[in-house]
Amino acid sequence: MIINLAYIKTQLNMRINANRGKAIGSLIKFKRMESHMTLEETADGICSVSYLSKIENNRIDPTDKYLEPLIKKLDITYCPKTNINYEEDIAYIIKKILLLQGIEESFIRDYLLQDDYQAKLILIGYNIANKEYDLAFNAYYDMRIYMKNLNDFECEYLLNMLSIITYQIADYNDSYALLKLIDTIHHYESGLISKY
Numbered sequence: 001m002i003i004n005l006a007y008i009k010t011q012l013n014m015r016i017n018a019n020r021g022k023a024i025g026s027l028i029k030f031k032r033m034e035s036h037m038t039l040e041e042t043a044d045g046i047c048s049v050s051y052l053s054k055i056e057n058n059r060i061d062p063t064d065k066y067l068e069p070l071i072k073k074l075d076i077t078y079c080p081k082t083n084i085n086y087e088e089d090i091a092y093i094i095k096k097i098l099l100l101q102g103i104e105e106s107f108i109r110d111y112l113l114q115d116d117y118q119a120k121l122i123l124i125g126y127n128i129a130n131k132e133y134d135l136a137f138n139a140y141y142d143m144r145i146y147m148k149n150l151n152d153f154e155c156e157y158l159l160n161m162l163s164i165i166t167y168q169i170a171d172y173n174d175s176y177a178l179l180k181l182i183d184t185i186h187h188y189e190s191g192l193i194s195k196y
Contacts, residue, residue: 012184031115097128
């Protein structure tokens with residue numbers, strides 16, 4: 001379990017002003033890469049490569065005209081998380097971690113139906129709260145390519161979670177360095193952890 005700080009710094013430096021908070025783009029990208037398809041192959045007959053790239057990087061919300069064929073082509077099971085309050089769930093995870101309490105499996109049931117970066121972020125925190133650091137690292141590893149698309153709230157959350165993982169494997173220098181990286185992003189309100 002090695003967390004590459006140089007990679008994380010590069011991803012943070014690549015962050016753009018995107019339409020963050022929408023997970024469908026990351027889901028499409030994840031499924032496309034999992035299927036070993038190129039942008040060109042995926043876009044063929046549906047939209048331009050440029051448009052697909054913008055969708056995948058959450059720069060635009062795709063219309064149903066493009067979304068439905070992409071979902072079909074990539075064999076995606078997509079259920080918009082209408083019953084999930086993502087930021088409240090992250091707040092709940094943080095509170096549980098700070099109180100050194102585990103989280104019941106039923107909490108993540110709806111997220112297990114999704115295969116996007118937001119579900120991976122939830123799984124990271126869930127596994128940390130339950131002291132399953134290897135599983136938390138695996139969830140991070142699966143979503144690390146989306147770091148550049150995270151909003152400030154998500155970045156701060158992820159850096160805190162990675163700091164906990166590195167601390168647990170006795171890599172105190174990297175744990176501290178990850179916490180220092182939080183200063184390089186714009187804080188969500190007055191800081192994520194300080195809110196709890």
